[in-house]
Every structure is written in structure tokens, then in C-alpha cells.
Amino acid sequence: MKGELLIKNVRLLDSRGEHGKADVLIGEGKILGLEGGDAERVLEADGLVLTPGLCDPHAHLREPGQEVKEELATGLLAALRGGYTDVASMPNTTPPVDTPEAVMALVEKARNLGYARLYPAAALTQGQEGKLLTEARLLKEAGAIMLTDDGRTNEDAGVLALGLSYAASWGLVVSVHAEDAGLRRGGVMNEGPLSYRLGLPGNPAAAEAARIARDLEIVRYVMSRREGQQPSTLLHVQHLSTRRGLELIRQAKAEGLPVTTEVGPHHLTLTDAALESLDPVYKVAPPLRTQGDAEALMAGLLEGTIDCIGTDHAPHTLAEKEQDLLRAPFGIANIEVAWPLLYTELVLGRGFPLPTLLERFTDGARRVLSLPPVRLEAGAEASLMLFDPHSERAVNPAEFASKAKFSPWAGWKLQGWPVMTLVEGRVAWAHERLGVGT
Amino acid sequence: MGAGVIAMEQSTEKPKHLLDFQGWSRAQVESLFETARMMQEVLERPVKKVPALTGFTVATVFFESSTRTRLSFELAARRMSADVLSFSGATSSMAKGESYKDTLLTLDAMGIDAYVIRVDAAGVPHQAVKWLGKPVINAGDGWRAHPTQALLDAFSLLERLGTLEGKKIAIVGDILHSRVARSNAELLPMLGADVWLCGPATLLPGELPKARLTTDLREALQDADAVMALRLQKERMDKGLLPSEPEYIAGYQITRERLGWARPDAPLLHPGPMNRDLELEGTLAESERSLVERQVANGQAVRMAVLYHLLVGRRG
Numbered sequence: 001m002k003g004e005l006l007i008k009n010v011r012l013l014d015s016r017g018e019h020g021k022a023d024v025l026i027g028e029g030k031i032l033g034l035e036g037g038d039a040e041r042v043l044e045a046d047g048l049v050l051t052p053g054l055c056d057p058h059a060h061l062r063e064p065g066q067e068v069k070e071e072l073a074t075g076l077l078a079a080l081r082g083g084y085t086d087v088a089s090m091p092n093t094t095p096p097v098d099t100p101e102a103v104m105a106l107v108e109k110a111r112n113l114g115y116a117r118l119y120p121a122a123a124l125t126q127g128q129e130g131k132l133l134t135e136a137r138l139l140k141e142a143g144a145i146m147l148t149d150d151g152r153t154n155e156d157a158g159v160l161a162l163g164l165s166y167a168a169s170w171g172l173v174v175s176v177h178a179e180d181a182g183l184r185r186g187g188v189m190n191e192g193p194l195s196y197r198l199g200l201p202g203n204p205a206a207a208e209a210a211r212i213a214r215d216l217e218i219v220r221y222v223m224s225r226r227e228g229q230q231p232s233t234l235l236h237v238q239h240l241s242t243r244r245g246l247e248l249i250r251q252a253k254a255e256g257l258p259v260t261t262e263v264g265p266h267h268l269t270l271t272d273a274a275l276e277s278l279d280p281v282y283k284v285a286p287p288l289r290t291q292g293d294a295e296a297l298m299a300g301l302l303e304g305t306i307d308c309i310g311t312d313h314a315p316h317t318l319a320e321k322e323q324d325l326l327r328a329p330f331g332i333a334n335i336e337v338a339w340p341l342l343y344t345e346l347v348l349g350r351g352f353p354l355p356t357l358l359e360r361f362t363d364g365a366r367r368v369l370s371l372p373p374v375r376l377e378a379g380a381e382a383s384l385m386l387f388d389p390h391s392e393r394a395v396n397p398a399e400f401a402s403k404a405k406f407s408p409w410a411g412w413k414l415q416g417w418p419v420m421t422l423v424e425g426r427v428a429w430a431h432e433r434l435g436v437g438t
Numbered sequence: 439m440g441a442g443v444i445a446m447e448q449s450t451e452k453p454k455h456l457l458d459f460q461g462w463s464r465a466q467v468e469s470l471f472e473t474a475r476m477m478q479e480v481l482e483r484p485v486k487k488v489p490a491l492t493g494f495t496v497a498t499v500f501f502e503s504s505t506r507t508r509l510s511f512e513l514a515a516r517r518m519s520a521d522v523l524s525f526s527g528a529t530s531s532m533a534k535g536e537s538y539k540d541t542l543l544t545l546d547a548m549g550i551d552a553y554v555i556r557v558d559a560a561g562v563p564h565q566a567v568k569w570l571g572k573p574v575i576n577a578g579d580g581w582r583a584h585p586t587q588a589l590l591d592a593f594s595l596l597e598r599l600g601t602l603e604g605k606k607i608a609i610v611g612d613i614l615h616s617r618v619a620r621s622n623a624e625l626l627p628m629l630g631a632d633v634w635l636c637g638p639a640t641l642l643p644g645e646l647p648k649a650r651l652t653t654d655l656r657e658a659l660q661d662a663d664a665v666m667a668l669r670l671q672k673e674r675m676d677k678g679l680l681p682s683e684p685e686y687i688a689g690y691q692i693t694r695e696r697l698g699w700a701r702p703d704a705p706l707l708h709p710g711p712m713n714r715d716l717e718l719e720g721t722l723a724e725s726e727r728s729l730v731e732r733q734v735a736n737g738q739a740v741r742m743a744v745l746y747h748l749l750v751g752r753r754g
């Protein structure tokens with residue numbers, strides 16, 4: 001059989017591990033085989049690594065209404081350049097994505113772009129106001145992959161219980177920004193010795209832990225009313241940032257509760273010490289925590305208590321981020337650097353097992369979204385990332401496809417940069433140096 | 439101003455900005471006080487003006503209003519013959535879309551030699567340093583730092599006590615939200631003092647590096663060599679951090695009786711503006727114990743010294 005693209009001498013890596021070198025033949029949107037063959041185009045990929053495409057359960061792509069910060073065209077291209085083939089977008093837009101029509105509009109627009117595939121999350125409550133539930137069933141039919149009021153916190157425990165119960169009956173996971181609004185108050189950084197000294201309002205670790213503890217109780221309650229029905233995941237805790245939050249989830253998982261969680265690249269590679277610079281680029285919610293928290297999160301990622309990496313890609317304009325620390329919005333744009341950053345810092349820097357990291361970027365995230373795992377084998381869908389494990393390049397935000405052309409990692413020298421991303425067999429993006437047109 | 443000042447200036451490596459006391463050594467602070475003493479002499483003359491900063495332009499950029507601090511800086515600059523450019527505009531009412539950076543770069547295009555910045559949020563003066571190539575003086579940023587206030591407090595204390603070595607200084611009030619407390623807790627220990635910070639539990643930070651924190655007023659005032667009361671913002675009650683004014687008065691007002699816990703001659707300071715009968719009982723501010731007027735007068739001399747050190751030090 002003649003393929004469209006032959007990737008020669010490429011190292012294969014998927015969640016199960018490394019599978020040596022192969023000549024991967026791609027056609028009809030699939031991996032046709034791993035033993036070469038005729039193809040219209042041939043790519044010599046000696047020294048490069050082929051993996052399933054990355055999957056992000058948490059990105060803010062800002063459409064509709066906040067296109068000044070990001071839009072699908074820039075956010076999904078940024079995703080491709082970061083090695084992502086699948087992205088769940090958050091619904092805290094203007095207006096919030098809370099209707100089937102809004103979901104369909106996003107799906108349609110993203111399909112026409114032909115970049116990374118979009119799986120919109122829809123609001124859990126109408127207008128994300130935390131009061132009345134949205135149309136879970138109709139939203140799911142329209143293409144929504146999860147429900148969440150992210151961007152806000154779910155202050156009413158009763159509403160969250162109703163939402164979890166109802167969403168589960170239609171097979172939708174609910175994800176939560178788990179922070180107690182009363183405890184975090186106006187906190188703009190981690191509460192601790194540094195916030196006291198810098199005179200900045202602190203957001204205590206207890207704000208996250210207290211909210212996770214409450215939400216886990218709600219899950220226990222909802223499960224008690226669903227005798228005999230065991231969803232694989234009911235509640236997804238977004239952007240875990242604290243050691244204590246991790247402990248609570250570890251315990252809940254040991255009990256068998258259908259709970260998943262994610263961690264962001266920034267919470268693994270930066271700490272509150274960065275706020276010493278007083279630069280709002282480091283302002284993120286939940287805040288950058290301590291080195292001890294970051295170490296705990298790495299351990300949680302390794303052992304699997306943390307299911308996946310969620311970027312929480314949250315672009316803003318430079319002018320917004322150049323306000324002061326009290327007024328600048330929360331968020332870091334990171335989808336283009338997430339993989340090389342963690343490959344460099346965790347795998348190369350700390351000996352974190354490469355297949356495990358890849359699992360957390362792929363199948364771990366897919367499990368949260370109820371998407372099937374991807375294996376590098378004949379017949380598998382060819383939505384793939386090709387990355388260069390060797391060449392070192394500094395993060396240069398000016399080159400980002402994202403509209404947010406600044407980064408807390410600017411100047412960091414990273415390895416593992418993606419060089420090509422295929423979506424359903426098509427070269428959706430390739431670095432110029434490969435000489436492969438898209 | 440004598441040539442001695444200039445000679446002394448050239449002998450030390452000085453920080454380029456005054457944002458807080460990071461990067462400042464005890465020797466540099468003492469050298470600054472040396473200059474401030476000379477400025478005091480200038481202020482005692484019939485003609486209170488020297489040509490030291492002729493040709494320099496100092497911009498006072500107040501994103502948060504503060505008449506006293508602004509006047510003090512502007513007068514200090516004028517008394518050294520600098521030109522003064524005033525910008526004021528609350529952040530909330532700044533033209534739509536105009537950022538701190540836009541504002542500062544616009545001023546910079548007018549040929550400013552030094553910036554005095556006051557703002558209600560921590561960190562803006564630090565950001566300004568990245569945007570401007572000129573000396574920046576922090577005239578108060580949010581809850582974080584107010585270094586010239588701490589300098590004038592320390593200067594006034596030195597005047598009265600002679601030394602701060604081993605002296606117990608109690609600062610009482612809303613420590614959590616106080617840039618004055620933070621800057622004093624940074625500067626006074628550098629000069630040898632033992633700083634105690636005291637206030638209601640809801641208005642204390644968890645810790646500060648060089649200070650002792652307590653909710654017990656007696657413990658803080660006991661045998662103190664000086665006592666400073668801070669201004670209490672009424673909005674703390676609205677935010678639920680304090681039950682009421684009477685509750686604060688009952689626990690933390692500095693009264694004549696409570697001042698008796700301190701050493702007999704312990705001076706009393708207040709950074710102003712004062713809520714009479716809230717932080718301090720009745721007429722304590724006017725009593726012989728009070729340094730409040732000295733603080734204001736010394737503010738002039740200290741700010742002249744700061745401007746002189748940062749501007750002339752750079753040119754020299």
C-alpha cells in the first residue's frame with residue numbers, strides 16, 4: 001500500500017514505553033505500518049522521537065469575546081507548535097459558553113482551521129453564575145467534553161452536588177477550580193513568609209485544601225446516591241498546586257472515588273520565590289507555591305495520583321499584565337512550551353521517566369476527557385507529535401503563535417522542542433527546518 | 439552645602455534607587471543621615487536653598503494621592519534648586535488603556551532625572567526601574583515599603599536616643615497593611631534596634647524576618663525605648679478584619695497609662711495622618727513625649743539627602 005508520508009528511522013515512544021526505531025508509514029489518517037513502504041513524501045527522522053499527539057484538558061482560548069487575548073486561530077496553532085493535537089477549551093469567555101449553539105460554533109470554527117482538534121468545555125451553570133444548571137445532555141450532543149465553571153469557583157455546594165449528579169448521568173465529567181473564595185480573599189500570591197514580607201495579599205494553601213476536601217465530600221455524597229453506577233471519572237480537580245491538596249486526592253483515589261486531577265507546567269517549574277521580582281507575569285491562580293509543594297506535585301505526577309498535565313494556558317495582553325500585581329489578571333500562556341519545559345526540567349533535569357511524562361501528556365489527559373488511549377501501532381489514528389530530544393533552544397516569546405508574546409520562561413534553554421505535529425495523518429504544522437510543507 | 443559632602447559621596451558605592459532597603463548597607467544609611475544633618479543646617483538658615491540640584495528635574499508621580507508626602511518631596515527638591523514636575527492620577531481614574539508604563543515613558547520623554555513614585559499596589563516602583571533608566575525613589579507602594587518614612591523615623595529616633603543599638607522599638611496597629619511597619623522592620627534592625635510589631639491578630643502578618651510579632655500590647659510596650667502608633671484605616675472594619683473602633687481602642691490604643699509600660703522617656707511617633715482618639719489617646723501627640731513634629735521636619739532633610747545621594751552620586 002502506498003502511503004502519504006514515510007517517517008524514517010524515528011524513535012517510537014508511547015505511554016507503554018520506548019519501542020526502538022521504525023519507519024512509520026502514514027496514510028488515510030492512520031499509521032499504516034511501522035516497517036516502511038512507499039510514500040509520496042519521505043522524512044528522514046533519525047535522532048527524532050515520534051509520540052502520540054499531546055492532549056490538554058485545560059486551555060483558555062478566549063473565544064468568543066476575548067479575542068484581544070487569544071482566539072482559536074492563534075491558540076490552536078500555538079497548541080500544534082507545542083505538540084498538541086487535542087485541546088479542551090475553557091468556557092469562561094464573553095459570554096460564557098453555556099449553550100449548545102455556542103459549543104457548535106466553536107467546534108465548527110476549529111474544524112475549518114485544521115489546527116489542533118478542539119473539545120470545548122461548557123459551563124456547568126448558566127452564565128457560570130453558580131445557580132442554575134446548563135443543558136448537560138444537549139451540550140454533550142453539541143460536542144461539549146466537560147462541564148466547568150472554571151474562571152470562577154463553585155461556592156454553592158448544593159449546586160455542585162446537583163451538577164455532578166446530573167452531568168454524570170449523561171457521561172460528562174465536571175471540572176472545578178478548587179479554591180475557597182473566602183479563604184483566598186484578594187490573594188495574589190502564595191501566602192507565606194514572602195507574601196508577608198512583600199506586603200502582598202496572600203492566598204493560603206488552605207484555600208485549595210479546604211475546597212478540595214469539601215468537593216470530595218460532595219463526590220462521596222453523590223456516589224452514595226448512585227448505587228451500582230460507577231463512572232470512571234466524576235470530578236476533575238484542575239491545576240492542583242499544594243501538597244495538602246495532593247494528599248487529599250491521593251486518599252480519595254485510594255478509597256476508589258472517581259476523581260482525577262491535573263497539574264500545570266508552572267506549578268512544577270516555578271515557585272513563589274519568583275514573586276520576589278514583583279513582576280505580574282508570575283501572577284497565576286492558584287498561585288505559585290513553595291518548593292516543597294512543587295516537589296510533592298512531581299512525586300504525585302510520578303506515582304499517578306496526578307493523572308495528567310493541564311496547561312491552564314491563560315493568555316492576556318501585555319498591557320493587562322503590565323498593570324500592578326493587584327490589578328493584573330491571573331494567568332500564564334504556556335501551551336507552546338509545556339512539553340519541552342517538562343522534558344527538560346523533569347526528564348533531563350531530574351530523571352523523571354520519559355514514558356511516564358508522556359503518559360501524563362497523552363493518555364492520562366485523554367482518560368479525563370473519556371477519549372481512547374493512543375498507541376503507536378498499525379491501524380492507530382495518526383495524530384502524532386515528532387520532537388527533537390537533543391537540540392537546545394531558548395524560549396523566545398516573540399516567536400509564539402499565541403497572542404501573549406511574553407513568558408515567565410523567556411530565555412530558559414530547553415530541549416525536546418516539537419518539530420512536527422500531525423492531525424489525522426495530515427502534517428498540520430512542521431518546523432521550517434524539516435522542509436516538510438503542511 | 440560644604441565640599442565635605444561631595445567628598446564623602448564619592449567615597450562610597452551607592453545604590454541607584456531607593457525602593458526598599460535591599461542593597462543598602464548600614465554604612466550607606468549612616469552616610470545618608472550624615473548628609474541629612476547637613477540639610478538640617480540648611481533648613482535652619484534664613485534662605486533655605488542650595489544649588490546642589492540645579493539643572494535636574496525631579497518628577498513626583500503619585501498614582502495614589504498623598505498631599506503630605508508629595509509636598510515634602512517637592513519642597514525637598516526645590517530647596518536643592520531642582521525643577522519639579524508633578525503628575526497625579528489615581529490608577530482607577532487613569533485614562534482608559536493608559537498603563538503605568540505609558541505614563542512613565544511619556545514623562546521620561548520630557549527629560550526627567552529622577553522619579554518619586556507613590557502607588558497603592560506593591561511592586562510598581564520595581565517595575566518602573568525596568569522601564570526607566572533613571573533613579574527611582576519609592577514614596578510608598580501598597581502595603582510593601584515606604585523607605586523615606588522609615589528613614590525619617592530612624593533619623594528622628596537617633597536624634598532623641600543617640601543610638602538604636604539594642605533599643606526596643608514597639609510599632610503598634612495595623613501591621614499587616616502597613617508599608618511603614620514593613621520598612622521600619624527592615625531598616626531599624628539594620629541599625630541595631632530590636633523591633634516589636636503589635637496589633638490585633640487579624641492585622642498581623644504571619645511573620646517578618648527581623649521583627650518580633652505579638653498581639654499582646656503589654657509585651658510589646660514593656661520597657662520599650664520608643665513607641666510608634668500606626669494609622670488605622672477605617673475600611674478594615676468594613677472588610678470585617680476588626681469588629682469596631684471601640685474594640686480596637688480597648689485593645690490597642692496608646693494611652694498615657696499604657697505608655698507608662700515603656701521606659702520613662704520613651705518617645706512616641708506616628709507617621710500621620712492621625713485618627714485622633716483612635717490610635718492615640720487625646721493630646722498625646724502634642725505631649726513632650728511626641729516626636730510627631732520632628733518627624734515632619736526631619737522628613738524634609740532626609741528627603742533632600744536621598745535626592746542628593748541618588749542624583750549627584752550618579753553624575754559624580
Ligand SMILES: [Zn+2]
Nearest residue numbers: 150151177238
Ligand atoms: Zn482555574
